[in-house]
Every structure is written in C-alpha cells, then in structure tokens.
Amino acid sequence: MQPVLNIKQLDVKFKQSTGVVHAVRQVTLSLGLGECLGVVGESGSGKTQAFMAVMGILEKNALVQGSIQFEGREILGASPTTLNRIRGAKLTMVFQDPMSSLTPHLTIGTQMAEVLVVHQKESWGNAERAALQMLDQVRVPEAARRLKCYPHELSGGMRQRVMIGMSLLCKPSVLIADEPTTALDVTVQAQIIKLLQEMRAELGLSLVLISHDLAIVSGLADTIAVMYAGRIVEQSSGGNIFQHAKHPYTVALLKCTSDLASPRLDRLPTLQGFPPDLTQELPGCDFAARCSRASEICRRVRPELSAATFEYRSLDAQSAHPVACHHPYES
Amino acid sequence: MSIARAIDTLILMSRYLFKRLSAAIPTLFIIITAAFFLIHAAPGGPFDQEQRLPSQIVANLDTAFGLNQPLSVQYVRYMVALAHGDFGPSFKYKDYSVTELIVQGLPVTATLGVLAMLVALSFGVMMGTFAALRHNTAPDQATMLLAVIGIAVPSFVLLPFLGLIFGIYLHWLPVAGWESGSIRHLILPVFALALPPMSAIARLTRSNMLEVLRTPYVRTAFAKGLPRYLVIIRHALKPALVPVVGFLAPAVASILTGSLVVESIAGLPGIGRYLVQGALNRDYSLVLGMVILYSTVLILMGLVVDLLYAWLDPRVRLN
Numbered sequence: 001m002q003p004v005l006n007i008k009q010l011d012v013k014f015k016q017s018t019g020v021v022h023a024v025r026q027v028t029l030s031l032g033l034g035e036c037l038g039v040v041g042e043s044g045s046g047k048t049q050a051f052m053a054v055m056g057i058l059e060k061n062a063l064v065q066g067s068i069q070f071e072g073r074e075i076l077g078a079s080p081t082t083l084n085r086i087r088g089a090k091l092t093m094v095f096q097d098p099m100s101s102l103t104p105h106l107t108i109g110t111q112m113a114e115v116l117v118v119h120q121k122e123s124w125g126n127a128e129r130a131a132l133q134m135l136d137q138v139r140v141p142e143a144a145r146r147l148k149c150y151p152h153e154l155s156g157g158m159r160q161r162v163m164i165g166m167s168l169l170c171k172p173s174v175l176i177a178d179e180p181t182t183a184l185d186v187t188v189q190a191q192i193i194k195l196l197q198e199m200r201a202e203l204g205l206s207l208v209l210i211s212h213d214l215a216i217v218s219g220l221a222d223t224i225a226v227m228y229a230g231r232i233v234e235q236s237s238g239g240n241i242f243q244h245a246k247h248p249y250t251v252a253l254l255k256c257t258s259d260l261a262s263p264r265l266d267r268l269p270t271l272q273g274f275p276p277d278l279t280q281e282l283p284g285c286d287f288a289a290r291c292s293r294a295s296e297i298c299r300r301v302r303p304e305l306s307a308a309t310f311e312y313r314s315l316d317a318q319s320a321h322p323v324a325c326h327h328p329y330e331s
Numbered sequence: 332m333s334i335a336r337a338i339d340t341l342i343l344m345s346r347y348l349f350k351r352l353s354a355a356i357p358t359l360f361i362i363i364t365a366a367f368f369l370i371h372a373a374p375g376g377p378f379d380q381e382q383r384l385p386s387q388i389v390a391n392l393d394t395a396f397g398l399n400q401p402l403s404v405q406y407v408r409y410m411v412a413l414a415h416g417d418f419g420p421s422f423k424y425k426d427y428s429v430t431e432l433i434v435q436g437l438p439v440t441a442t443l444g445v446l447a448m449l450v451a452l453s454f455g456v457m458m459g460t461f462a463a464l465r466h467n468t469a470p471d472q473a474t475m476l477l478a479v480i481g482i483a484v485p486s487f488v489l490l491p492f493l494g495l496i497f498g499i500y501l502h503w504l505p506v507a508g509w510e511s512g513s514i515r516h517l518i519l520p521v522f523a524l525a526l527p528p529m530s531a532i533a534r535l536t537r538s539n540m541l542e543v544l545r546t547p548y549v550r551t552a553f554a555k556g557l558p559r560y561l562v563i564i565r566h567a568l569k570p571a572l573v574p575v576v577g578f579l580a581p582a583v584a585s586i587l588t589g590s591l592v593v594e595s596i597a598g599l600p601g602i603g604r605y606l607v608q609g610a611l612n613r614d615y616s617l618v619l620g621m622v623i624l625y626s627t628v629l630i631l632m633g634l635v636v637d638l639l640y641a642w643l644d645p646r647v648r649l650n
Contacts, residue, residue, distance in 0.1 A: 057553050059545075060466075080559065088556030095547060095554075103548040103566045105645055114565070115555050150645040166555070 002072060003030040004173050004206050005054070005091075010066035012049050012058065012230075019279035023049045025230040027066075028305075031174065036200065036207040038221030038238065040214055040253070044275055046230035047210050048096075051176045055093050056083045071173065089119040092167035096179035098159035102151035108135075108162055109147035115169045130169065137202075138165040138195060157188035161195065168199060175199075176208040181216060193219065215257055218242055226250045229276050229286035232305060236321040246321065246328035248291045285326065293327040301326070348634075355630045359623065363413070366622040367406055370615055377422035377613045396422065409619070418623075419616035423609070429620035433602055437624075439509065440594065440601035444586050446517065447524035451582060455529040456575065459536025460563065463571075466541060474533065481530030487592045490523040494597075507598040520597045524589050528582035532575055539571040546570075569643050576639045580632045587625055 012024035024046040031037045039047045053064045056075070068076040070091055075083060087093075095101040103111060112134065113127035122130070128147065135143035138161045151159055160180060167175055177196060181189035197220060200207050211217050217224055218238040226234045226247065234247040245251045255269050273290040276282060285291070288298040306322040378384060378392050393399045397408060412419060418429035462474040497519065498506035510516050543549060544567060552566040553559075590603035602621070609617035641647045 055554050057550055084556040084558060086556070087554055093554045095551060097547055100547040101551045103552065105569045105643065106565070114557065114561075118555070118557055118561070152646050163551075 003032050004071055005029075005031040005208075006067075006069040007050070007054065008067040008069075010050060010053060010068065011064070012046065012053050013063045013065075014059070015061045015063065021278045022281070023230055023278055024053065027227075027230075027232055029225060029232070031206050031208060033173070034200075034204050034206055035223070036209060036221045038217035038224040039208065039210045039227060040212065040217055040224055041227035042212055042253075042271075042275065044278070045227040047227050048178050050227075051093070051178060051208060051210060054176065055087050055091070056080070057087075057093075085119075088115055088167075089170035090172050091174050091176075092170075092172045093176040093178060094160070094163045094167050094180050097183045098156055098163050099183065101163060102159060104151055106150070107147065108149055108151065108154070112147075112162070112166045112169060115166060119170050131165075134165040134169055135162070138162075138168070138199070140165070156184050157191060160184060160188075160192055164192075164195060164199065168203065168205075171203060172205065174206045174208065176210070178210045179212070180209075182211070182213075189216070196220065213257075214241070214253060226253070230278060231286065231324065233287070233325070234321075234323045235305070240321055244321070244329075246323040246330075247287075247325050248293050248327075248329070249287050251329060252290075285324075295327065297326050351634050351637075355627075355634075358630060359626055362626045363410075363619065363623060364406075366619055367409065367615075368402070370610065370613070370618050371402055371405075373610075373613065375613055377615065379613070396420075409616075413623075418620040421614055421617045423612045423614040423617065429616050432605065432617065433620060433624060436600055436602035436605070439599055440590050440603055443517070443520055443524060443590055443593070443599065443601060444583075446521045447586050447589075448528075448583065450521060450525040451529035451532055451586075452575075454525070455532025456536050456568075456572065458529070458533035460540055460568070460571075462533070462537040463540035463544065464563070471537075475537070478530040478533045481526040482534075484526075485592075486523045486527070486589050487596060489526060490519065490593055490596050493519050493523060507596070509599050516597075520593045520599060524586055524593050527589070528578075528585050531578060532582070535575050535578055536571060539574050540567065543567045543571045573640065573643050576636055576643065579636050579639070580629060583632045584629060587628065 007027060007029045010024055010027040011022070014021040014023060027046070027050050029037065029039075029050075039050075041047045049058065049062075052058045053062070053076075054068050054070075056078070058064065064076060066076065067074060070086060075086065102108075109128050109131055112131035113122075113124055116122040116127035116130055117124060132143055132147055135146060140146055140158060140161050146154065146158070146162075151162075154162065164175075164177075164180070180196065181192050184192060193216060196207065196209070199205060200220075207220070209217055209220055214224075218241070221238050224236065224238050224241045225232050226241070226249065228249050234241070234245070234250050236244075241250060242254070245254055252271050256271060271290065276286050276289070282288075282302075284297075284299040284301055285294070285303055288294040291298065303324045303326045305324040376393075376398065377396075378389050384392075390399070397405060400408075409419065418433075421427045421429055421432055424432060458474050458478065462471040465471045494506040497504045504518055505516050506519075508516055549562060549567050552562040557565075587603075590601060591607055592603075593599070594601040594603040602624075605617055606621040606625070608614070609621060
C-alpha cells in the first residue's frame with residue numbers, strides 16, 4: 001500500500017558562520033493512511049527540523065537533500081506556489097507554542113477563515129461559518145464569541161484547540177503535531193491528546209506526533225521512531241519500544257520518564273553528558289560517548305539501522321524493530 | 332451585538348480623547364509660561380537696532396506695546412489676551428498680528444510638512460520591507476546605504492545639490508519658488524524635507540520586519556499555505572510598524588525644524604523662519620505664537636501615536 005507521506009534519506013544542513021550544522025541525517029520514514037507515527041528525541045535531535053523540511057518552512061540558510069513524497073508526488077524542491085496548494089490544506093502542522101503561534105493582531109475568526117478563503121476560494125462569510133463549526137468540533141466553548149476574540153484573550157489550551165481546528169479546516173490527509181502539549185499544563189495536555197485522538201478517528205487523519213515525551217507518544221502512536229543527533233536510532237511499534245527497547249539511548253530515555261507511582265527519589269534520573277556537536281561528523285556511533293555499553297567498534301564504525309527502509313505496513317508490526325546499535329539490548 | 336460593540340468603542344474613544352485633550356491644557360500652560368520668561372530673560376528688546384533710535388521714541392514704543400510694565404503684569408496681560416484667542420501684534424512685522432502672520436504662512440508649511448511626512452512614511456516603510464525581504468543581498472545593502480546617506484546629509488546640502496542637478500543641469504524642476512503650491516515647485520523641497528525621516532523609518536522598518544519574519548506566527552502563516560505577499564501584508568506588517576509609530580513624533584519635530592532650512596533655501600513663504608528669526612529679533616509675541624503652534628502639533632501627534640498603537644496591537648488598551 002502506498003504511504004501518504006514517504007521520506008527518504010532526508011538530510012537537513014544549516015550554513016552558519018561557525019560551520020555547517022548537520023541537523024537531520026539520512027532520515028527515512030513513512031506514514032500510511034490513517035496511521036499515527038510518533039517521533040521521539042531530546043531537544044536538538046532534529047525531529048522538528050525534519051518535519052519543518054516537509055512543510056518547506058525552514059530558515060533560508062537551510063539546505064535540504066533527499067526525497068519527500070506526499071501522496072505519491074515529490075514535494076522536496078517544489079516551488080512555493082506548488083507547495084502552497086498542499087500545505088495548510090492537505091498537509092498541515094500544529095506548533096509547540098500556542099501562545100506565540102497565532103498572529104496577535106488578527107481575530108481567531110480571521111485567522112481560521114483565511115485558510116478556506118485562500119485554499120477553497122470561499123467567501124469570507126462562508127469561511128467564518130465553517131470556522132465556527134470547526135471551533136465547535138474541537139470543543140471550544142462559546143465558539144461564536146471566541147471567533148471575535150484576539151489570541152491573547154484565550155487560554156493556552158484554547159489557543160491550541162484553535163490551532164488544531166485551523167489545521168483541520170480543509171480536511172487534511174496528514175497532520176503534523178510538533179510538541180502540541182509541551183507548553184501546556186498537565187491537565188490540559190491530556191485534553192489536547194484526547195482531542196487529537198478523537199479528530200484522528202473522526203476524520204481518518206494520518207498523524208505525526210513529535211514529542212520528547214515517550215509517555216505521551218506511546219498512547220497514540222502506532223509506530224515510534226527514536227531520533228538522536230539527527231538520526232533515527234530505533235523504530236518499532238509503541239508497545240515494543242516500551243517493553244523491549246533495544247537501543248541504549250531509548251533505554252536511558254525510558255529510565256528518565258518520571259513515574260509518580262514509584263518511590264520518591266532524591267535525584268531524578270538524567271542522561272549523563274551532552275548530545276554531540278552537530279557541526280562534526282563522527283566516524284562511529286553518535287551516542288558512544290554517553291553509552292554504558294559502548295566498546296571499541298562503536299567509536300570507529302557507525303552502526304546502520306538494521307532494516308534501512310522500514311515500512312510499517314509491509315512488515316509484521318510486532319516483529320519489525322530496526323535498531324542502529326552494535327550492542328543492542330536483547331528482548 | 333456588533334452595533335452595540337461599535338457604540339461602546341465610540342463612547343470609550345470619545346471619553347479617552349476628551350481626557351487626553353484636557354490633559355494637554357496644563358502641559359501647554361507650562362510650556363507657554365517657560366517660553367514667556369525665557370524669551371524675556373534674553374538681553375535686548377525688539378526695538379534695539381544697529382542704528383539706535385532716539386530714546387524718546389523707544390520709550391514711546393515700549394509704552395505703546397506695554398513693555399515698560401513689570402514682567403509679571405505683562406505675563407498676566409498676555410495670558411488673558413491669549414485666553415481670548417489674541418496672540419498679540421508682531422513687534423517686528425509692523426501692522427501684522429501674529430495670527431495674521433501664521434494664518435498666511437501656515438498653509439505653505441503645512442502642505443510641505445504633511446506631504447513630506449506621507450512621503451517619508453510610505454517610501455520609508457516600502458524601502459524597509461523591501462530590504463528585509465532581501466536580507467543580506469545587494470539590493471538590501473544598497474537600500475541601507477541610501478538610508479545612511481539620507482540620515483547623514485543635511486537638507487541645506489541636499490536641497491541645493493538636487494536643485495543643481497534637476498533644476499540647472501536637467502531643467503526638469505524649478506530650483507525655488509512657490510507659485511501658489513504647484514506640484515513641480517513642491518517636489519524638491521518635499522523630498523529634501525522627507526529624506527532624513529524616510530531613511531530612519533526605512534532602517535527601523537527593516538530591522539523590525541526581520542524580527543517579525545522570524546516569529547512563530549509568521550511561520551504558522553507560511554505553514555497555512557498563504558502566498559508570501561499575504562503573509563507580509565496581513566500578518567507581518569502591522570507588528571513591524573509598532574516601533575515606526577513610536578518614531579512619528581520625533582519625525583514630525585524633525586520636519587518642523589527642517590522646514591526652516593528648506594523654506595529659506597527654496598524661497599517658500601512659510602512660517603518655518605518665524606521661530607528662529609522671531610527669537611533673534613526678540614519678537615516676543617511671534618516666538619510665543621510659534622511655540623504654542625509647534626507644541627500643539629507635537630502634543631496632538633503624541634495622541635495620534637497612542638491611537639495608532641491601539642490600532643496596530645489589540646493588546647494595547649486605551650485608558
């Protein structure tokens with residue numbers, strides 16, 4: 001079956017005065033129709049940059065290589081005009097910080113309606129009516145009043161609902177949610193995740209959920225890709241990652257997940273050391289310096305992802321479990 | 332619902348305007364008082380000339396204009412007359428009242444000033460936006476070089492230079508004169524007057540636009556698939572203009588003082604020269620009249636600036 005979004009050997013580099021930052025390295029991912037893909041990794045692992053590249057909204061100094069196919073068509077390197085027909089309509093993105101991701105001087109109604117005006121040539125009146133319906137659908141109370149509000153008049157959770165509603169107006173096939181709950185408090189987090197789940201079921205969305213929080217991703221995602229230093233280091237179904245993590249980085253990440261039920265610790269577990277400098281190319285494994293299982297070979301030879309072209313549907317979900325490690329944990 | 336909201340806004344607005352305008356009266360009062368005593372503290376008087384007048388004539392003149400009275404009495408008499416809308420007679424331009432002088436020349440200076448302001452704003456904003464969209468390319472650097480020159484070159488150099496090129500060599504435009512405000516006569520003075528604030532506005536717009544283009548909401552607008560011109564006009568321009576609005580009052584001040592130079596060089600019958608000439612001549616009433624006019628313009632400009640802030644950013648509340 002043809003995936004909706006197919007990313008192959010994606011590389012993203014940023015030219016800076018201090019050198020070239022190689023933020024995304026040989027990332028290959030695919031997303032099937034109606035699937036949910038979780039992308040996990042710490043700050044700077046390239047997870048956001050990879051999907052900003054998909055949307056074509058990286059800074060000007062970015063150099064993107066590889067292939068990005070959306071609904072069977074190559075969109076990497078497409079002209080802004082071509083991209084503008086897709087993004088915001090069929091391919092949409094919700095950002096981390098709802099506080100600053102909405103334009104402060106435009107009303108919610110205007111910002112939502114303009115999507116339909118631009119993509120479907122609707123009149124402003126019709127577009128606002130559709131926006132009103134959408135606000136109801138994403139469970140914004142008193143939707144008619146909120147439509148006339150400016151972003152600063154809404155709470156963070158409300159704004160994220162508006163962002164999600166705005167991204168669903170043209171019935172997209174893929175929604176990319178970049179840390180959609182990170183800037184929100186815990187109770188609101190749960191509501192937003194629930195909303196995404198409901199919308200996915202109602203609209204048959206394919207969802208990319210980017211997060212640093214394994215617990216949030218695991219509840220929603222069919223597949224999880226773990227990224228470290230711009231590369232995918234492990235990929236499998238949510239359950240597999242949780243119970244049979246193979247990569248030492250994933251295992252370390254899981255240990256850092258705080259658990260309110262466990263006995264109180266003096267210190268929260270953390271990952272020792274820092275991620276590598278992305279302006280340098282290491283010959284071996286990027287994680288070797290922080291890894292407890294690292295040996296001589298890890299510093300010399302880079303471990304390849306064991307099944308380089310991982311396609312969720314084509315393999316048995318439970319058994320497909322590629323990992324890029326010389327000494328993986330055995331399940 | 333929306334009509335009720337509009338009426339609410341209108342009431343709020345008029346209440347705000349009334350409050351701000353009544354607050355301007357004590358400000359003006361203090362400015363007038365300070366200017367009155369300062370100009371009278373300057374040595375000499377309006378009738379001191381190189382060729383001395385007979386002392387009897389000076390004494391007669393002083394009596395006629397009330398200058399022989401104690402300063403406090405002169406002050407009270409001036410303020411009372413002012414309260415009745417009388418700015419007094421000019422000491423130097425015989426047979427003219429200050430009001431007549433200002434009413435004659437103000438249209439010229441106002442035309443020049445308003446046009447210069449409009450040119451400075453529209454071209455400044457366009458240049459700044461253009462440069463920001465081509466950040467770190469040759470067009471950007473050329474625009475900013477032009478802006479630096481515009482800030483650095485004073486109008487008393489620029490205007491004769493422009494006159495030389497466009498007037499004398501090319502014969503395109505007249506070098507000087509007013510001709511009851513024909514457009515051809517206005518172009519060079521307006522441009523010379525507009526160039527410094529235009530350059531400052533271009534630089535301000537550029538740096539703010541660059542900042543706004545990096546904000547998450549502009550990224551959202553691009554991710555929504557809006558064409559670039561819509562992202563700029565609808566989402567980025569207003570926030571980028573906020574600091575430009577803050578520059579409007581200094582820009583008006585720069586145009587008011589600049590009109591003195593430009594009007595003298597181009598031989599325009601405006602009021603630009605009255606403030607400085609009046610001060611040199613000890614033409615007390617004319618200086619005070621000009622001070623009142625300029626202060627009022629600047630105070631009103633401050634009000635306009637605050638209203639513009641509220642229009643640009645809904646988070647700003649008028650109260």
